[in-house]
Amino acid sequence: MLIRLFLASCLALAALPAAATPPDQILKAELLPGWREGGRHIAALRLKLAPGWKTYWRSPGEAGIPPEFDWSGSRNVSGVRMHWPVPHVFSLNGMQTIGYRDEVVLPFEVETRDAREPVRLRARVDLGVCRDICVPAEFELDGELGPVGAPDPIISAALRSRPETGREAGVGRVACRVDPIDDGLRLTAELDLPATGGAEVVVMEPGTPAIWTSEAVTSRQGARLVAVSDMVGPDGVPFALDRSAVTLTVLGDRRAVEIRGCPAP
16 A cells, blocks of 8 residues: 655644654554455554644534545445544634544545446545644555445444434434525524533535535524534525435534435425
8 A cells, every 4th residue: 555645734834833744753554454344445544643743524614624535546446435523613813623633543435337347546635734724635545446445444443433313312303594694694503402411513404515605603592502613605696405415414512413405494
């Protein structure tokens, strides 16, 4: 497996103390080859970060850098689906960011074109890494995944650490109201969900990266959780929201819950 890591943007900021750390000590990456299940292959990317550094979840918050994966150079691959373990919520200069520190294993499913043949992964991965400052890091992955392999307990543990589904968490009624605002829309979600612990954070994802989404304002009344977020599209005008593409993730101290879809009241 070949993994090449570039932190050129970090080194260019030589005046910052963080740049004194060599790139391969800030972030180390390992491709876990995993195993084959029928027409799909389960593998993972393991990231190890230097003390004090973090990287970002799929929805990183207003001050974070969203991760990007380009698998187009791969062979015997018809699609790749990432799985995200429960992230941490951080505060950076008064702004909320969401991600991982120390070490994280990111499982992914590869849909094969021919389950009898190996998979050749050739991918570019762009991540943000952050300590006192946030900088981009670029990976190049080049490796082969064989048509067999045994289940990996590290990957299996990462899969188990994903947020609960709405059904698993006992979510009841979900109702989402959409109101137009000058440059987009305001989404208000009401969830019948038992408390998840601590200062709950709700992340609203509209289903497309072109739509900017504000940090949600949340409140709770007993078993009902309410979250409000503004969404602004690239044209800066009200737009039609695809409710089926919306994902609501509740991050609490005791548990995390992911809800797909945002039905009207």
